[in-house]
Amino acid sequence: MINLKIDNKKVEVPEGSTVLDAARAANVYIPTLCDDPLLEPFGACRMCIVEIKGHRGLPTSCSTPATEEMEVTTFSPNIEVNRRTTMNLMLSDHPLDCQHCVANMKCDLQYVAGYVGVREQPYEGETRSYEKDRSNPFYVRDLEKCILCGKCVRACDELQGRQAISFGYRGFESKITTPFDLPMWDSTCESCGRCVDVCPTAALYDKSAEKNGLAMEETRTTCPYCGVGCGLILETRNGKIIGVRGDRENSVNEGHTCVKGRYGWEYVQHEDRVKKPLVRRYLLEGGSKPKSKEESDENPLWDWVETSWEEALNITAESLHRIKEENGSDSIGIMTSAKCLNEENYLMNKFARQVVGTNSIDHCARL
Amino acid sequence: MSNYTAIREWADEKTADKTRIVVGLGTCGIAAGGNKILDAVEKTLANNDAIKADVVSVGCIGICYKEPLLDIEIPGKPRLSYGSVTARDTKEILENIFLNNKYEHKKALAVIGDETFEGIPSWKEIPFFAPQERRVLRNCGFIDPEKIEEYIANDGYAGLSRALVEMTPAEVIDETLDAGLRGRGGAGFPAGRKWSIAADNIHTYKEKNPNSDAFGYVICNADEGDPGAFMNRSVLEGDPHSVIEGMTIAGYAIGATYGYIYCRAEYPLAIERLKLAIDQAREKNLLGKNILGTEFSFEIKLKEGAGAFVCGEETALIASIEGLRGMPMPRPPYPAQAGLWEVPTIINNVETLNNIPVILAKGAEVWAEKGTEKSKGTKTFALTGKVENTGLIEVELGMSLREVIYDIGGGIPDGKEFKAAQTGGPSGGCLPASMLDLTIDYEALAKAGSIMGSGGLVIMDTSTCMVDVARYFLTFTQSESCGKCVPCRLGTKRMLEILTRITEGKGKIEDIALLEELAPSIRDSSLCGLGQSAPNPVLTTLKYFREEYEAHILDGHCPAGQCKALITYTIDEVDCTGCTLCAISCPVDAISGAKKELHIIDTDICTRCDTCRQVCNFDAVLIDGNLL
Numbered sequence: 001m002i003n004l005k006i007d008n009k010k011v012e013v014p015e016g017s018t019v020l021d022a023a024r025a026a027n028v029y030i031p032t033l034c035d036d037p038l039l040e041p042f043g044a045c046r047m048c049i050v051e052i053k054g055h056r057g058l059p060t061s062c063s064t065p066a067t068e069e070m071e072v073t074t075f076s077p078n079i080e081v082n083r084r085t086t087m088n089l090m091l092s093d094h095p096l097d098c099q100h101c102v103a104n105m106k107c108d109l110q111y112v113a114g115y116v117g118v119r120e121q122p123y124e125g126e127t128r129s130y131e132k133d134r135s136n137p138f139y140v141r142d143l144e145k146c147i148l149c150g151k152c153v154r155a156c157d158e159l160q161g162r163q164a165i166s167f168g169y170r171g172f173e174s175k176i177t178t179p180f181d182l183p184m185w186d187s188t189c190e191s192c193g194r195c196v197d198v199c200p201t202a203a204l205y206d207k208s209a210e211k212n213g214l215a216m217e218e219t220r221t222t223c224p225y226c227g228v229g230c231g232l233i234l235e236t237r238n239g240k241i242i243g244v245r246g247d248r249e250n251s252v253n254e255g256h257t258c259v260k261g262r263y264g265w266e267y268v269q270h271e272d273r274v275k276k277p278l279v280r281r282y283l284l285e286g287g288s289k290p291k292s293k294e295e296s297d298e299n300p301l302w303d304w305v306e307t308s309w310e311e312a313l314n315i316t317a318e319s320l321h322r323i324k325e326e327n328g329s330d331s332i333g334i335m336t337s338a339k340c341l342n343e344e345n346y347l348m349n350k351f352a353r354q355v356v357g358t359n360s361i362d363h364c365a366r367l
Numbered sequence: 368m369s370n371y372t373a374i375r376e377w378a379d380e381k382t383a384d385k386t387r388i389v390v391g392l393g394t395c396g397i398a399a400g401g402n403k404i405l406d407a408v409e410k411t412l413a414n415n416d417a418i419k420a421d422v423v424s425v426g427c428i429g430i431c432y433k434e435p436l437l438d439i440e441i442p443g444k445p446r447l448s449y450g451s452v453t454a455r456d457t458k459e460i461l462e463n464i465f466l467n468n469k470y471e472h473k474k475a476l477a478v479i480g481d482e483t484f485e486g487i488p489s490w491k492e493i494p495f496f497a498p499q500e501r502r503v504l505r506n507c508g509f510i511d512p513e514k515i516e517e518y519i520a521n522d523g524y525a526g527l528s529r530a531l532v533e534m535t536p537a538e539v540i541d542e543t544l545d546a547g548l549r550g551r552g553g554a555g556f557p558a559g560r561k562w563s564i565a566a567d568n569i570h571t572y573k574e575k576n577p578n579s580d581a582f583g584y585v586i587c588n589a590d591e592g593d594p595g596a597f598m599n600r601s602v603l604e605g606d607p608h609s610v611i612e613g614m615t616i617a618g619y620a621i622g623a624t625y626g627y628i629y630c631r632a633e634y635p636l637a638i639e640r641l642k643l644a645i646d647q648a649r650e651k652n653l654l655g656k657n658i659l660g661t662e663f664s665f666e667i668k669l670k671e672g673a674g675a676f677v678c679g680e681e682t683a684l685i686a687s688i689e690g691l692r693g694m695p696m697p698r699p700p701y702p703a704q705a706g707l708w709e710v711p712t713i714i715n716n717v718e719t720l721n722n723i724p725v726i727l728a729k730g731a732e733v734w735a736e737k738g739t740e741k742s743k744g745t746k747t748f749a750l751t752g753k754v755e756n757t758g759l760i761e762v763e764l765g766m767s768l769r770e771v772i773y774d775i776g777g778g779i780p781d782g783k784e785f786k787a788a789q790t791g792g793p794s795g796g797c798l799p800a801s802m803l804d805l806t807i808d809y810e811a812l813a814k815a816g817s818i819m820g821s822g823g824l825v826i827m828d829t830s831t832c833m834v835d836v837a838r839y840f841l842t843f844t845q846s847e848s849c850g851k852c853v854p855c856r857l858g859t860k861r862m863l864e865i866l867t868r869i870t871e872g873k874g875k876i877e878d879i880a881l882l883e884e885l886a887p888s889i890r891d892s893s894l895c896g897l898g899q900s901a902p903n904p905v906l907t908t909l910k911y912f913r914e915e916y917e918a919h920i921l922d923g924h925c926p927a928g929q930c931k932a933l934i935t936y937t938i939d940e941v942d943c944t945g946c947t948l949c950a951i952s953c954p955v956d957a958i959s960g961a962k963k964e965l966h967i968i969d970t971d972i973c974t975r976c977d978t979c980r981q982v983c984n985f986d987a988v989l990i991d992g993n994l995l
């Protein structure tokens with residue numbers, strides 16, 4: 001453990017912690033825009049500058065390792081002046097249309113600018129102008145809002161392992177881009193959305209956010225798509241999902257998702273979604289199964305009808321019994337689903353081999 | 368007999384008593400037509416069986432303004448140098464010497480070396496060479512860089528031999544520390560201190576990672592990205608083995624087994640010669656496994672740079688070698704803690720490494736005789752701009768700017784006056800005439816607001832506008848900013864916009880305050896040295912030439928007569944002869960006037976292209992009423 005002082009507050013942090021980690025542990029706020037606990041330190045935004053006794057200049061707390069007996073000051077006129085100048089510079093090339101912005105009230109830049117307290121724009125000059133890249137079906141890239149914090153680049157590289165994007169060009173022309181500067185959709189992007197998740201501004205945002213305001217409720221849940229069991233947070237408004245993000249607190253995925261978990265949620269509130277068990281009418285009302293496709297198309301006995309879980313399960317159990325008796329266990333095969341939990345799949349395995357008595361069991365992921 | 372003695376004997380024998388015809392074929396020599404001279408030499412030799420000599424091409428000796436150079440070395444006679452030679456001169460000189468025993472020639476420049484020769488001055492009498500102290504450039508222009516025997520015969524690899532055979536690694540570090548050698552790449556960090564930190568870290572790294580492929584790296588920074596700088600290029604082209612020897616000694620000292628030379632891709636000749644030198648050193652067992660029969664093994668790889676100024680910054684350079692985009696990372700961790708592929712690494716400049724063999728061969732004490740208390744040794748500079756003699760120079764640290772500019776540089780040409788000297792390249796500062804007696808050493812330059820840098824030295828005369836100079840340097844740093852951090856990416860952009868505005872006559876008096884607010888903040892808040900030093904030209908010109916900023920803004924006047932938006936062209940009533948040349952030459956027909964009568968410029972039409980002033984034979988065209 002390392003013992004140090006942040007603004008004269010004693011704090012103890014584990015080896016490998018940064019000064020910023022220590023400040024957080026001591027409950028001292030330091031503004032940050034390019035830091036993310038899940039990503040390697042980068043030192044780009046220069047917001048998190050501090051003074052450290054015995055160190056020259058204004059080191060960035062996010063990248064400086066905490067060391068024994070360090071004495072850190074997070075608040076001084078020198079820090080304030082330099083941070084304000086940097087923030088003014090950042091805003092001198094950022095569209096100031098906060099009220100119309102999809103990130104309004106959830107934007108880190110807005111918050112830190114508020115913390116710094118900018119009141120005027122002394123450095124007027126050229127601003128970047130880019131077309132929005134809407135090529136990806138799920139998210140939009142609006143480089144005019146980008147502050148080049150590099151979080152998206154690091155997330156794509158360090159968390160998703162995809163390296164679809166990087167810094168390109170130099171000086172004022174620097175921007176985040178794909179190889180050969182192609183539209184996102186022509187890159188190697190897998191649409192996992194992690195970059196969107198970490199972006200501190202509206203330089204990356206979900207298309208779904210364009211139609212909605214702020215989410216009013218959030219619900220922790222588990223992703224229904226596969227057995228990994230990633231934690232999700234459903235962002236809802238008036239009971240309807242308007243966005244999904246990975247749950248950082250969940251140790252399974254630490255906020256990560258695949259494209260399905262993050263963007264494949266529209267079915268949840270789709271009108272075609274089946275919410276109750278359905279059975280063929282002949283199974284409920286008697287009669288015999290149609291013999292061919294042609295016959296079934298017109299036959300009302302072949303229609304789906306809603307029923308209760310009890311009824312549906314009873315019909316299934318009876319049918320399995322009958323088939324087993326008439327044709328033997330090996331005439332039954334069982335398919336399970338990647339959407340089930342591991343435990344559920346295990347149970348199906350037991351059910352197939354011990355209850356039904358067949359080895360014919362398989363899983364959709366093998367198809 | 369030790370392995371080195373045998374190699375040395377071989378080299379001495381190979382180089383002994385040779386008649387040599389030497390042609391300067393550094394990049395400067397080639398640019399001046401050195402290859403034509405080489406052709407002329409070969410032709411003359413082919414036509415005259417009586418002339419028997421080895422034809423040798425060498426790197427830059429420094430006196431670039433006298434290239435192409437042709438030198439003759441005959442056993443028993445001093446080495447004679449002829450400058451600005453043409454193919455015809457070459458034939459004449461060779462035939463005179465070898466067929467008629469006549470050495471004088473109108474292009475005779477100097478006797479190089481300690482001997483004298485009747486009728487030709489010693490190089491020590493030539494003002495350009497006299498105050499110089501050639502240590503880094505000891506071999507440049509003297510040896511054939513493509514022949515390892517020539518390097519060895521001039522004490523090459525003696526330092527390596529002494530280090531490997533007689534000294535422990537710790538003793539080598541101590542020797543470097545005692546010499547007080549400071550890094551020549553910019554920051555002036557003591558080389559020995561860097562090595563000793565790295566050596567400790569390599570020791571720990573080895574214990575923790577006993578199975579690692581590499582325990583430490585030595586990187587030679589040969590990126591030399593400052594515009595106008597060519598000190599490192601000259602050493603690489605003229606004396607590549609000195610860098611290889613320096614790296615190998617460094618590797619032994621810190622316990623590294625691999626070295627990388629990160630060389631600017633725009634230096635094809637340097638790269639070619641380095642490759643050759645590495646192969647030759649390996650062949651002679653001066654590199655590779657069990658060097659000189661000792662336990663120590665060391666390999667060097669060459670990596671071509673990615674063409675960005677910022678890749679000279681050490682963490683960006685490491686990223687670039689690793690195949691990533693050259694973008695600086697915050698330090699700590701320093702490369703000496705976790706460098707190339709997270710392994711402890713030292714990065715030293717070409718010139719730093721070039722000094723190492725001398726320190727080891729001659730001893731720290733002898734090496735440290737030159738220089739000042741805190742800035743030991745010598746330093747090379749690329750002397751350019753408005754001085755009579757431009758070229759590559761090497762001086763003892765502690766020499767005054769005045770001596771460099773007026774003695775070596777020969778003063779300001781065209782009878783103009785000195786205005787400012789920019790040291791340290793685009794990130795350095797502009798020093799005014801009142802600082803001419805400043806001594807050139809790390810502390811004095813830093814105190815004056817500039818830096819030693821890697822050795823750029825640009826001299827400006829009174830026709831230079833200091834606001835425009837600041838603007839020029841900011842254009843460079845802005846376009847080379849890697850874009851990562853806000854103060855540098857946007858701060859240099861905004862400063863550049865303000866400076867441009869001032870030079871275009873659109874400046875406001877508040878702009879000076881904005882610059883004064885931005886510059887220190889960019890310096891203090893940027894991540895790497897590029898951003899931290901980018902404001903230097905602005906800070907120093909504001910400090911020493913503030914009235915020039917004010918003249919642009921308040922009086923709408925550019926005192927140097929350079930800023931087009933702020934100057935007017937007129938024709939002098941007395942001097943104009945009415946020759947009509949200006950009127951004919953003006954591309955926009957702004958000049959009117961009858962033959963033999965005073966001509967007049969319509970300032971509304973004039974685009975200030977300067978054509979009229981250049982064509983006028985009577986100095987009658989004035990800028991803001993002055994003859995420039």
Ligand SMILES: Cc1cc2nc3c(=O)[nH]c(=O)nc-3n(C[C@H](O)[C@H](O)[C@H](O)COP(=O)(O)O)c2cc1C
Pocket residue numbers: 549550551552553554555556558588589590591592593676677678679680681682714715716717719720821895896897
């Ligand atoms: C933007 C930038 C460019 C640099 N370019 C070079 C260079 O071209 N060559 C060099 O030796 N050092 C360069 N440096 C300095 C290096 O980062 C490093 O300090 C140096 O190579 C260390 O070697 P030394 O201790 O031998 O001087 C540069 C630094 C910065 C910030």
Ligand code: SF4
Pocket residue numbers: 152155156160162163164165188189190191192193194195196
């Ligand atoms: S969506 Fe995922 S894969 Fe695509 S760029 Fe963003 S982080 Fe990379």
Ligand code: SF4
Pocket residue numbers: 145146147148149150151152153176195198199200201203204
């Ligand atoms: S797109 Fe967002 S996350 Fe990526 S660099 Fe720009 S501001 Fe940062």
Ligand code: SF4
Pocket residue numbers: 677694695847848849850851852853855856893894895896897898899
């Ligand atoms: S100071 Fe400039 S060059 Fe250095 S990291 Fe920042 S943006 Fe890049």
Ligand code: FES
Pocket residue numbers: 031032033034035042043044045046047048049060061062063
């Ligand atoms: S959070 Fe530290 S520099 Fe951005």
